[in-house]
Amino acid sequence: MGFFLEVLIGGLLAGVLYSLVALGFVLIFKASGVFNFAQGAMVLTAALALVRTLDIAQKEWHWPFWLALVAGFLFAAFVMAIIAWASERLVLRKLVNQEGIILFMATIGMTFFIEGLAQTVFGADVYPLNIGLPKEPIFILESVFDGGILVNELDIWAAVIAGLLVAGLALFFQRTRIGRALRAVADDHAAAQSVGIPLNQIWFIVWLVAGLVALAAGAVWGSKLGVQFSLTLLALKALPVLILGGFTSVPGAIIGGLIIGAGEKLAEVFLGPMMGGGIEIWFAYVLALLFLLVRPQGLFGERIIERV
Amino acid sequence: MFYREAGQFKVSYAADQAVFPIAQDRIAMLALLLIAFLVVPFVASEYVYRAVLIPVVILSLAAIGLNVLMGYCGQVSLGSGAFMAVGAYAAYNFAIRLPFLNPFVCILLGGFVAAGVGIAFGVPSLRIKGFYLACATLAAQFFADWAFLRIKWFTNYTPSGSINAPPLEILGVDLSSPTANYIVCLVFTVVLAIATKNIVRGHIGRQWMAIRDMDIAAEIIGVQPMYAKLTAFAVSSFLIGVAGGLWAFVYLGSWEPAAFSIDRSFQLMFMIIIGGLGSILGSVLGAAFIVLLPIFLNQALPPFGALFGWRISTATVSHFEAMIFGALIIFFLIVEPHGLARLWSVAKEKLRLWPFPH
Numbered sequence: 001m002g003f004f005l006e007v008l009i010g011g012l013l014a015g016v017l018y019s020l021v022a023l024g025f026v027l028i029f030k031a032s033g034v035f036n037f038a039q040g041a042m043v044l045t046a047a048l049a050l051v052r053t054l055d056i057a058q059k060e061w062h063w064p065f066w067l068a069l070v071a072g073f074l075f076a077a078f079v080m081a082i083i084a085w086a087s088e089r090l091v092l093r094k095l096v097n098q099e100g101i102i103l104f105m106a107t108i109g110m111t112f113f114i115e116g117l118a119q120t121v122f123g124a125d126v127y128p129l130n131i132g133l134p135k136e137p138i139f140i141l142e143s144v145f146d147g148g149i150l151v152n153e154l155d156i157w158a159a160v161i162a163g164l165l166v167a168g169l170a171l172f173f174q175r176t177r178i179g180r181a182l183r184a185v186a187d188d189h190a191a192a193q194s195v196g197i198p199l200n201q202i203w204f205i206v207w208l209v210a211g212l213v214a215l216a217a218g219a220v221w222g223s224k225l226g227v228q229f230s231l232t233l234l235a236l237k238a239l240p241v242l243i244l245g246g247f248t249s250v251p252g253a254i255i256g257g258l259i260i261g262a263g264e265k266l267a268e269v270f271l272g273p274m275m276g277g278g279i280e281i282w283f284a285y286v287l288a289l290l291f292l293l294v295r296p297q298g299l300f301g302e303r304i305i306e307r308v
Numbered sequence: 309m310f311y312r313e314a315g316q317f318k319v320s321y322a323a324d325q326a327v328f329p330i331a332q333d334r335i336a337m338l339a340l341l342l343i344a345f346l347v348v349p350f351v352a353s354e355y356v357y358r359a360v361l362i363p364v365v366i367l368s369l370a371a372i373g374l375n376v377l378m379g380y381c382g383q384v385s386l387g388s389g390a391f392m393a394v395g396a397y398a399a400y401n402f403a404i405r406l407p408f409l410n411p412f413v414c415i416l417l418g419g420f421v422a423a424g425v426g427i428a429f430g431v432p433s434l435r436i437k438g439f440y441l442a443c444a445t446l447a448a449q450f451f452a453d454w455a456f457l458r459i460k461w462f463t464n465y466t467p468s469g470s471i472n473a474p475p476l477e478i479l480g481v482d483l484s485s486p487t488a489n490y491i492v493c494l495v496f497t498v499v500l501a502i503a504t505k506n507i508v509r510g511h512i513g514r515q516w517m518a519i520r521d522m523d524i525a526a527e528i529i530g531v532q533p534m535y536a537k538l539t540a541f542a543v544s545s546f547l548i549g550v551a552g553g554l555w556a557f558v559y560l561g562s563w564e565p566a567a568f569s570i571d572r573s574f575q576l577m578f579m580i581i582i583g584g585l586g587s588i589l590g591s592v593l594g595a596a597f598i599v600l601l602p603i604f605l606n607q608a609l610p611p612f613g614a615l616f617g618w619r620i621s622t623a624t625v626s627h628f629e630a631m632i633f634g635a636l637i638i639f640f641l642i643v644e645p646h647g648l649a650r651l652w653s654v655a656k657e658k659l660r661l662w663p664f665p666h
Contacts, residue, residue, distance in 0.1 A: 035439045094642045100438060101384055102641055105581055108574070109637030116630030124623060236570075239443045247439070275458075282454050285447035289432060292444060296436045 006150055007269045008262055013155035015261020016162045017224070020217040021238040022245065022253040023165070024210040029247045030186045031206040033100060034092065037107040040235025041114040042083060042211055047218030047227040048122040049076040051129045069131060073215070080211030083114065088204045115232060124229065129222035133157050158220045165216055166254060169209075173250075182206060186248075240288035246298030255299065260284045311659040327505060344494060349487045357486035364592075364599045365493040366554045371579040371591035372497075372504055373547030378577070379586035380508050381540035382520030383433050387445035388548050388576045390429075390452035393568035395422040395549025396556035397462050403474045404464055411474050412492070415553035422549020423542040430541030434534055437523070449570050456565040470564040473557040489558045496554060500547055505588050507543065516540050517586075548576075578633065582640050584647030593648040601636075605629050 021043060028036040053075045057068035091106055134153045173179040184192040185202045193199050221231055238257075245256025268280045292298075311332055318324045328334045352361060374388045399418030403411055429448040433441050456462050463471050476483040476492070483492055507513055515536040518526035527533055556563050575598060583594020609625050644650055658665070 091638055091642075098641075098645070102645060104384075104439060104442070105577070106638050106641050108577075109634040109641070111634065112630045112637070113634030116627040116632075116634065120624060120627045120631070124627070236446065239446060243440060243443050278454055278458055282447060282450035285443070285450055289444050289447045292436050292440060293432060296440065 004266075007265050009151055010155070011262035011265030012258050013151065013159055013261070014265065015241075015258040016155070016159045016254075017217070017220060017257075018234075018237055018241050018261055019254045019257030020158070020162050020165070020213065020220065021234045022241040022257055023162075023169075023250065024213040024217065025238060025242055026245075026247065026250055026253045027169075027206055027210045027213065030250075031182050032092065032185075032203050033103075034107065035100065035104045035247070036210065037104060037235060038087070038110040038114055039210065039214060039238070040232040041111045041118070042080065042214040043218040043221065043234055044227075044229065044231045045083065045114055045118040045122075045218075046076045046080055046211065046215035047129065047222040047231060048118050048127070049079040050131075050215070050219060051127040051222060051227045052122045054129070054131075055127070065132070072131075073219075076215050076218075077212060080215055081208055084204055084207035084211050087207055088200060092203060093200065111232070111235075115229075119229070126226045126228040127222075128226050129219070131219055131223055133220075133223050154220075154224055158224075161216060161220060162254070165213065166250065169213075169250060172209075178202075178205060237284070240284040243288040243298055244291055246300040249298070249300035252298060252300035260287065263287055311656070311662075313660070325509075327509070341498065345491070349491065352487075352490070354486050357490050359603060360599060361490050362486070362493055362559050364596050365490065365497050366551050366559055367576070367579065367599060368592040368595040369493075369497040369500060369554070370548050370551035370576055371583065371595045372501055372588055373544045373549075373551060374576045375580045375583075375585065375587070375591045376504060376508070376516070376547065377540050377544035379580055379584075379590075380513060380520060381516040381537060381544075382523075383430075383537060383540060384438070384442040385445040385544075386442050386570070386573050386577065387429065387448035387452075389568045389570055389572035390449040391422045391426055391545045391548040392552030392555060392572060393452045393456055393565065394425045394545075395419055395552030396563070396568065397456055398422065398549070399553035399557060400471055400473065401462065401464075407474075410478060411476055411557055412478065414474075415496075415550055415557060418553040419546045419550035422552065423546040426541040426545025426549075427538050430538050430545075433537050433541070446570075449573055453565055453569065456568075468564075470562055472562040473560070476557065493554050493558055496550060500550065501588055501592075504543070504547065508588070512536070512539055512543075520586075578637060580647075581637060582647055584649030585645075587647070587649035589652065590647050590649030593652070597648065601632070602629050605632065 021039060024039045024042070025036055028034055028039075050072045053072040054068050057063045057071050058065065063071070087110060091110060092103070095103055095106055134157070137150055137152050139150055171179075173183060181192070181197045181202055182205070184195070184197055185199060185206075189199065192202075217234070218227070218231065221234060225231070241253060241256040241260050243256075244259055245252025245254070264280050264284050267283045268278075271283075272279050311330075313330050316329075316331055318329065323329070328337060348361070370388065370392060373391075374385065377383050377385050395415070395418040397418075398421035399411075399414040402409055402414040402417050406414075409417075425448075429445065432444045436444060457469060463469055476489070483489065508516070515526070515531045516539075518529070518531050519533060519536045519540075523533060526536075552568065556567070560567060579594035579598045580591055581594070582597055583592070584590025605628060606622075606625055609628060640647060
């Protein structure tokens, strides 16, 4: 029982990290109907910008840690703003009124471009990232189970950050002027435009917010795995989360992430040995696929209504 | 001036429905095929075969297969690498378990196995579409990656997971020279491309296109979505599977699952976007473009950098390659969503009127 719970909690905490990446997808899809495949590349770019600034500020300019950290985050946010601006200005604006699938392929093109550019500018090695989050494994519930349950403190911090982000986003969407405008655009582009909401500005803001979410995801994943190219594969991990939760739902992304994270780890530990191991890489997809057959719009997605 | 149809009257239904209704097109195509079969083998060097010709020919076939699914039937697939892998491993297993079969028969059989797997992974397309389907086909990709790595039966229990293709021969004639490899691949690709061209002109192809343009409307006028989508998956996977078999047996010789990773799927998708969705010619042009671009960049970038006094390493070249790929994809989507094939047909229109455009 203790072992099962340990695997479950580990899976849930990993799931929170998937949710962080999936969140960026959902934001952009909600506001502009673009399925942004480049989210993984944005995570990588944000993490690279952060870690390189940290390194240079600390080692070459001898700044104190906190100042370097602030500078790193500011610079990474600046890079994300540039990406948001460029993608709105140079790609999306030229592709208005195209089909969703064309926009999707354009974001695949952007993925390659951003990955190539980020690695040319910031280098392509593996950089360890330390943003002051604790990394020691700790034991909890020692009084309930024999030996307690092993969890990684970093994962708990990640969960806290994800929770704060979601709360912040919810407030932003519900309570602010821009948030209301974003929801209006998500509802109906043409109607939003006709009441005077500047579409281009809104798209820039939403890409910027998605970029900042990518920065948070990059910071957490980077401290966990080190900043490296494989961070872009997170985009692929986030897809089943999206399918499960629905493309348009922020709570869906969180719950989908938890289900995928937990299901993946449980399957790997309990089913894996029977099937030769390594089933983690496809289990999430097959789970999501089976789920789709029952509910094509995901858990919390809007009902798909088709008209000819 | 020379590209005129004046005087070419279509006096029979057969002439009206010909693949190439214009005589000049027929002559040009025939000339191209003659050059590919008879002239190229005398002038190409081994490097040109291995680096350019054989990859272009095989990947053209795979791109045609993907184009059937994505360009003609409108079903987005990110799992084409998986179907190549299925074709390759199925062909390998036929070859070692039924050793009396000719390797090329095995490749064709591998194509049929890939078609079966394609149908299985195409079933979700009846219920889901668009992005959701794209994600679902990724399931095929990751499942295949895993299956060929972990299920040892597929690789005949070789300890390293890397396997070797059987020697290539037909009726005792050895076909292992680069020239023979090239001719064999070319025969496969040309025959299957002609067959596909005719399928997409026929009633199945029209059903695919109806489904692509608007599936509900197609259903209302009597196209069965199940039949149309699943045949598209089957034909597409067959072509991709045969291409996978050729890639493994003829081009690689010995391979491991990484040869058919998700990068291959993306590469094929780029080929048909750049070449032109819904065009056989476009698939070939796209394949040629995508194979030649990295070779060109590898040759051109270091001297170009030297002009400005930069030293460009191979890693940087590959990053530049990714950037240029990405930028080109976006460029093509913005400027010409119909790809190189469309540019070619625009050029033909212009040629018809040249030198007196109205």
